[in-house]
Amino acid sequence: MPNGIAKSLAGVPLGASAIVRRVASARSIARRLMELGLVPGTRVTMMRVAPFGDPIELRVRNYALSIRRTEALAIEVDDTV
Amino acid sequence: MSSSGTAAAGLRGVAVRHATPPLVLVAGNPNSGKSTLFNALTGASAKVSNYPGVTVSRTSATMRVPEVGDVELVDMPGTYSLSARSRDEQVAVDAVLGRTSRPPDALLVVADATALARSLYFAYEVIATGAPVVVVLNMMDEARGQGIAIDIDRLRDALGVEVIPVVARKQQGIGDVAAALSRAIRRVPRAAAAAFELPEPAESDVRDLTRDVADAMPSLTPAAQRAWAIWLLLSLEDELHDELEGVPAPVRAAATRVNRRAAAQGRNLDQEIIAGRYAHVDATFSGAVRSVTAVQPSWTERIDAVLTHRFWGFVVFAVVMLILFQALFTWSEPVIKLIELGVTSLQDVVSRSLPAGPVRDLIVDGVIAGVGNVVVFVPQIGLLFLFIATMEDAGYLARVAFVIDRVMGRIGLHGKSFVPMLSGFSCAVPAVLATRTLENRTDRLLTMMVLPLVSCSARLPVYVLVIATVFGGASRVFGVISAGALALFAMYLLSVTAALTAAAVLRRTIFRGPRPTLLLELPPYRRPVARVLLATTWQQVRSFLVDAGTIILALTIILWALLNYPRDREASARVTVERTTIESSVPVANRVAALETLSARARGDQLRHSIAGRVGHLIEPALTPLGFDWRIGIGILGAFAAREVFVSTMGIVFDIGNADEQTQPLRDALRHATRSDGSLLMTPLTGLALMVFFVLACQCMSTLAVVHRESGSWRWPALMFGYQSVLAYVCALAVYQGGRLLGFS
Numbered sequence: 001m002p003n004g005i006a007k008s009l010a011g012v013p014l015g016a017s018a019i020v021r022r023v024a025s026a027r028s029i030a031r032r033l034m035e036l037g038l039v040p041g042t043r044v045t046m047m048r049v050a051p052f053g054d055p056i057e058l059r060v061r062n063y064a065l066s067i068r069r070t071e072a073l074a075i076e077v078d079d080t081v
Numbered sequence: 082m083s084s085s086g087t088a089a090a091g092l093r094g095v096a097v098r099h100a101t102p103p104l105v106l107v108a109g110n111p112n113s114g115k116s117t118l119f120n121a122l123t124g125a126s127a128k129v130s131n132y133p134g135v136t137v138s139r140t141s142a143t144m145r146v147p148e149v150g151d152v153e154l155v156d157m158p159g160t161y162s163l164s165a166r167s168r169d170e171q172v173a174v175d176a177v178l179g180r181t182s183r184p185p186d187a188l189l190v191v192a193d194a195t196a197l198a199r200s201l202y203f204a205y206e207v208i209a210t211g212a213p214v215v216v217v218l219n220m221m222d223e224a225r226g227q228g229i230a231i232d233i234d235r236l237r238d239a240l241g242v243e244v245i246p247v248v249a250r251k252q253q254g255i256g257d258v259a260a261a262l263s264r265a266i267r268r269v270p271r272a273a274a275a276a277f278e279l280p281e282p283a284e285s286d287v288r289d290l291t292r293d294v295a296d297a298m299p300s301l302t303p304a305a306q307r308a309w310a311i312w313l314l315l316s317l318e319d320e321l322h323d324e325l326e327g328v329p330a331p332v333r334a335a336a337t338r339v340n341r342r343a344a345a346q347g348r349n350l351d352q353e354i355i356a357g358r359y360a361h362v363d364a365t366f367s368g369a370v371r372s373v374t375a376v377q378p379s380w381t382e383r384i385d386a387v388l389t390h391r392f393w394g395f396v397v398f399a400v401v402m403l404i405l406f407q408a409l410f411t412w413s414e415p416v417i418k419l420i421e422l423g424v425t426s427l428q429d430v431v432s433r434s435l436p437a438g439p440v441r442d443l444i445v446d447g448v449i450a451g452v453g454n455v456v457v458f459v460p461q462i463g464l465l466f467l468f469i470a471t472m473e474d475a476g477y478l479a480r481v482a483f484v485i486d487r488v489m490g491r492i493g494l495h496g497k498s499f500v501p502m503l504s505g506f507s508c509a510v511p512a513v514l515a516t517r518t519l520e521n522r523t524d525r526l527l528t529m530m531v532l533p534l535v536s537c538s539a540r541l542p543v544y545v546l547v548i549a550t551v552f553g554g555a556s557r558v559f560g561v562i563s564a565g566a567l568a569l570f571a572m573y574l575l576s577v578t579a580a581l582t583a584a585a586v587l588r589r590t591i592f593r594g595p596r597p598t599l600l601l602e603l604p605p606y607r608r609p610v611a612r613v614l615l616a617t618t619w620q621q622v623r624s625f626l627v628d629a630g631t632i633i634l635a636l637t638i639i640l641w642a643l644l645n646y647p648r649d650r651e652a653s654a655r656v657t658v659e660r661t662t663i664e665s666s667v668p669v670a671n672r673v674a675a676l677e678t679l680s681a682r683a684r685g686d687q688l689r690h691s692i693a694g695r696v697g698h699l700i701e702p703a704l705t706p707l708g709f710d711w712r713i714g715i716g717i718l719g720a721f722a723a724r725e726v727f728v729s730t731m732g733i734v735f736d737i738g739n740a741d742e743q744t745q746p747l748r749d750a751l752r753h754a755t756r757s758d759g760s761l762l763m764t765p766l767t768g769l770a771l772m773v774f775f776v777l778a779c780q781c782m783s784t785l786a787v788v789h790r791e792s793g794s795w796r797w798p799a800l801m802f803g804y805q806s807v808l809a810y811v812c813a814l815a816v817y818q819g820g821r822l823l824g825f826s
Contacts, residue, residue, distance in 0.1 A: 036161055063196035063604075
């Protein structure tokens with residue numbers, strides 16, 4: 001796993017992808033997010049932002065998942081290689 | 082399948098026919114088409130009830146399975162995993178492991194073929210409990226359309242259970258599901274389900290805890306003990322911060338010890354378990370799926386480019402909501418009128434065919450009126466659920482939440498609260514039922530608790546009567562706006578402000594704690610299937626009629642008795658005498674009018690003599706500070722049947738007879754009514770206070786009945802009634818007394 005300063009999923013530009021490094025949310029939220037497939041090593045694509053700027057739409061494991069920015073901020077990602 | 086096996090099973094089927102039918106659970110992710118499959122398997126006979134003690138509805142129906150006979154099929158709430166933090170979420174694991182009810186004889190796990198990896202995560206979790214499972218691979222047509230080719234045989238071998246490809250929406254493959262279910266219930270073939278180990282050191286932790294579970298719960302199978310141990314590690318919070326029940330103290334202590342040990346080693350056990358399972362899912366996935374294009378279907382992309390667009394997305398949202406609003410208000414109106422006409426005609430017919438007396442009154446004014454009170458909600462409930470089902474089936478409901486979540490989130494509500502809140506302007510009863518679209522219990526209860534503050538259409542006749550009485554004529558504000566229109570607008574503004582404020586306050590008090598997160602799946606757009614929509618709508622209507630309907634009927638009869646008993650014998654004797662006098666002495670031309678006046682006065686006398694009439698007098702001291710008198714008190718009591726009943730009750734109190742908000746004599750009577758001290762009763766200030774009271778008070782027994790049904794206890798409707806009554810009283814008091822201080826009358 002590449003090292004470096006943790007980058008947040010919330011900072012991934014529209015249309016770009018990233019690899020989940022760690023879900024650093026509160027335990028109950030982290031558990032849910034991981035069960036939805038956001039485990040370390042999973043590729044995530046930033047698809048869209050809602051009209052009012054929040055929530056965001058992600059594409060993960062061939063389905064579309066919407067979460068709020070607060071949650072996305074706590075998901076650490078690495079750039080795709 | 083061997084023929085001898087079939088024969089033996091057939092015999093067994095005959096032998097157990099009289100016993101409890103086998104129990105089959107239908108489980109799966111939300112949006113996996115679980116309920117569509119359930120309906121396709123069972124037809125439209127589903128019964129909706131609640132799991133005991135929680136706000137989770139349980140849908141069950143009977144299905145005939147070949148070579149087994151009748152089977153009870155239960156549609157479980159959609160879930161992404163069995164792990165839980167609340168009791169609502171615990172329902173799933175308890176049902177699968179048979180901890181609170183009898184253990185299932187088989188499970189159907191519905192998997193979405195287009196989101197196979199996520200579906201497999203849940204399927205593995207259920208299979209690992211050791212229960213007989215059939216995996217139903219749904220939406221095969223869409224998967225093919227996306228270029229996903231699934232090797233069913235390889236998938237079956239990897240999972241160790243039967244895998245049946247279906248398209249539930251088109252009812253394809255339903256017969257195969259029934260046949261596979263039959264084999265699973267009869268344990269044919271007796272294949273061992275796939276068991277897999279987690280990577281070390283997580284596997285050692287699980288093994289440790291499984292030993293403690295085995296000691297505490299020896300009746301569970303080894304597979305179930307292991308599944309229960311993993312469930313505990315993922316679900317239990319340290320220091321009892323979860324609300325999970327039925328966990329023996331030694332097991333809870335052991336789970337906490339294992340979790341703490343892992344944490345002390347700097348490990349994230351949750352991640353080790355979940356990632357370990359996903360590693361297994363990924364291996365199965367790459368072995369069974371031959372090609373994935375890994376893109377959203379292009380048309381969903383194109384539709385979303387418009388429907389979630391910064392500008393157009395909002396325009397479409399506004400238009401769709403406007404159509405929904407318009408439909409609830411106007412399309413349901415003719416049907417409601419028709420139902421009301423039917424009830425009145427039936428009452429007339431029965432009145433004429435039965436001899437006068439208390440029995441006739443009970444049947445006509447109690448039972449028939451009560452049934453009418455229930456049926457009258459059906460058009461709005463049906464329309465609303467048809468709309469919601471269509472939006473949900475088409476995939477738009479999730480986008481509604483996506484577009485508006487930011488706004489609703491500001492006040493602590495969920496994006497999916499929007500449709501129920503909007504529907505509340507029509508009627509709170511269907512709106513409360515519509516909160517079922519919210520998955521999280523806290524979100525659902527919070528939305529339910531503030532809904533009755535939204536000004537429903539039944540309040541409109543009250544506003545119209547009051548405004549016409551106190552602001553009638555040509556009073557204008559700033560020369561252009563009529564005072565009445567301004568007052569009406571102010572009431573709607575007050576209603577919205579009150580609902581949003583109450584939501585914000587309740588979120589910080591009763592529902593405080595971490596705000597539920599938004600984890601919203603945005604399914605691909607699909608063409609809605611009429612059969613599915615009608616089945617869903619009918620299920621909701623039927624559940625309302627059976628569960629809430631009986632309570633509403635009972636409350637209507639009680640309220641009717643309060644307004645009509647005890648009988649005023651002296652008054653009725655007087656009426657008989659007066660009627661004879663009129664019939665003998667009043668000229669024929671005036672006789673009808675005189676008799677009508679007499680009958681209106683007789684009804685007024687009876688109401689004033691009734692329990693409700695006496696209660697009206699009794700509570701007058703409490704109402705005087707609001708500017709109300711005992712007659713308005715009676716009206717408020719009568720309005721519990723439905724708010725618009727206030728108008729007809731006032732008609733009776735003021736000896737007008739049958740009246741609605743357009744009845745001029747009622748307006749005149751109200752306008753000239755005086756208090757005991759001779760001052761005018763219905764001043765503009767009293768009118769305003771009365772309307773404010775009606776905006777805020779939970780004057781509706783049907784709403785309370787439905788909230789009881791949806792929340793599973795009387796606690797929530799009691800709290801709702803309590804806080805709204807206090808709010809209404811205090812605000813009406815502030816308006817009246819404040820207005821007087823400012824010199825208004």
